[in-house]
Ligand SMILES: Cc1cc2nc3c(=O)[nH]c(=O)nc-3n(C[C@H](O)[C@H](O)[C@H](O)COP(=O)(O)OP(=O)(O)OC[C@H]3O[C@@H](n4cnc5c(N)ncnc54)[C@H](O)[C@@H]3O)c2cc1C
């Protein structure tokens with residue numbers, strides 16, 4: 001059997017690798033792969049950490065107090081805690097140029113999804129209509145991924161937007177605030193769903209509501225944001241660990257792939273890697289290569305490979321990402337109430353808003369405030385810190401935030417290319433993006449519907465606090481080397497094999513021809529499984 | 537008082553803790569507050585007005601509430617606010633201090649509304665009163681540089 005080299009250990013890479021390993025292939029995974037620090041006090045609750053750790057401030061705020069969110073205009077409240085900073089470490093010499101796009105790159109073992117919030121939504125038939133395969137082909141792969149990682153959710157009103165696949169686990173226990181929202185929705189369904197075409201229900205999340213193999217179900221420690229210490233919350237490093245148990249799996253970590261070397265017949269012969277902290281390149285022979293370095297990094301490897309082979313600097317159009325809008329709200333009925341820190345921390349309620357056409361569907365996740373750092377909220381209120389602390393203490397149980405996602409399409413001009421001039425020998429990725437015409441109106445409409453729905457659920461949206469996040473913030477990158485049945489200039493086949501380079505596969509978001517408003521990662525994993533099944 | 541004098545940071549931290557949560561910090565909070573000041577310049581670099589505001593706030597709980605009321609509107613990124621935010625972050629991360637933000641008894645909304653109204657009015661009065669002194673001073677001495685400058 002061919003020797004397969006997989007680049008990247010994110011969700012795309014590990015699920016592809018697991019599938020081909022099970023088929024008996026010899027797999028070498030090359031990865032920058034910064035490792036995760038040791039788990040701290042695995043049985044402790046969020047409050048328990050504060051009470052029992054020797055140096056809790058170091059854990060929560062970091063060694064250099066980098067977790068303190070200081071007043072700074074335009075700074076996003078959403079912060080990555082110091083315990084997960086390792087995910088955003090970059091290899092030596094890593095650099096890029098961006099216009100209109102603020103990308104996040106992750107080089108950890110398990111990829112950037114080591115900090116994800118676990119939202120898992122299958123695309124439906126309409127959303128797959130630009131893909132060269134149908135829901136019938138992808139559906140079983142969703143089921144397979146759900147079996148591997150554990151996805152919980154319910155077949156409720158939102159099922160009209162996200163199909164129910166196999167192996168869906170029963171939902172988690174609701175936190176108090178989310179329960180109040182859903183109970184209110186039951187009473188106001190006719191208005192919210194009937195009039196405003198907004199369905200409300202349970203989100204689908206990659207967390208265990210019952211034991212799965214050696215992983216134990218969620219015990220409501222409330223530490224999800226800092227990193228679930230029990231493995232109840234899924235991250236791809238769990239699948240990487242599973243891959244590492246195969247004797248036919250070789251994990252080469254601490255190296256960054258720059259390009260693949262092509263022979264005279266335009267077939268990949270080697271993957272060229274260099275130590276992530278600097279050093280001489282080395283070549284790894286390969287019969288087939290699967291790029292799963294994240295859509296941006298995989299595109300960069302593709303671009304550099306073509307540049308080194310032909311001397312031509314290509315430009316790949318079609319970069320997509322979901323625009324996200326954050327709408328904070330206050331649930332009036334919960335003001336002055338205590339909150340329970342021992343709850344699942346991320347979103348449990350979702351909203352799905354129908355639009356003119358099914359592909360324009362708007363997706364939103366509702367996160368109620370439970371355990372979290374409060375000083376970022378306190379310092380944002382326009383009053384002194386003591387009064388602000390009083391307000392936050394008494395409003396804690398009533399606060400929440402809706403994260404609205406909009407779909408995106410491939411458009412010329414939203415592109416990636418290489419800058420080969422600035423540092424010869426070490427090309428930089430150049431990323432350019434500008435929003436679609438009419439986006440402002442789409443945002444306004446979506447926010448208005450969410451506000452109305454929240455109003456009907458007994459919540460108010462404080463004026464002036466809605467925040468349109470910069471493009472790149474959702475980290476649902478896709479579109480530069482799209483799947484296509486017919487060979488285009490820089491396209492891949494139905495099985496994600498490059499039309500230009502025969503034994504080169506792209507198994508991440510770079511190949512998606514359309515990006516619905518839903519979080520992409522569940523489909524990345526399902527597609528990686530589909531490719532492994534169909535082409536290997 | 538300047539935070540470079542020995543013991544000054546400790547006194548400042550004590551004053552700010554009294555202001556924020558009505559009680560003194562424990563040794564751990566004091567140590568972490570001092571450590572943060574040692575490790576980064578985020579809490580020391582600023583304009584002359586910034587330093588003056590911090591010195592004034594460090595006199596005690598009342599002056600801290602006056603200075604912070606002013607800074608919350610007119611010097612949001614100044615050193616005083618940064619120090620208070622740092623202290624809040626330390627307090628909410630450690631035990632037993634975190635209880636001052638975490639734990640509340642259920643409070644009827646009308647009572648809460650009354651309390652908020654009262655506190656809001658007092659905040660307004662503090663801002664008005666202290667602005668008469670601090671606004672001209674700030675204009676004369678210069679504002680706050682953003683973080684990292
Ligand atoms: C805060 C946050 C929350 C999120 N929440 C959700 C969510 O709820 N639901 C959802 O669907 N998605 C979510 N996402 C997005 C999700 O994390 C990404 O879609 C997903 O990680 C992409 O997977 P990937 O495997 O394609 O790439 P990545 O996760 O980026 O993995 C890339 C891998 O390749 C390696 N690599 C990169 N370049 C090279 C190179 N040149 N050489 C060698 N190795 C390389 C890296 O080390 C890494 O292992 C979230 C993201 C963030 C940041």
Ligand code: SF4
Pocket residue numbers: 207217218219220221222223224225227228229230231232233343344345
């Ligand atoms: S609440 Fe979060 S951190 Fe705790 S066990 Fe569940 S998933 Fe893990």
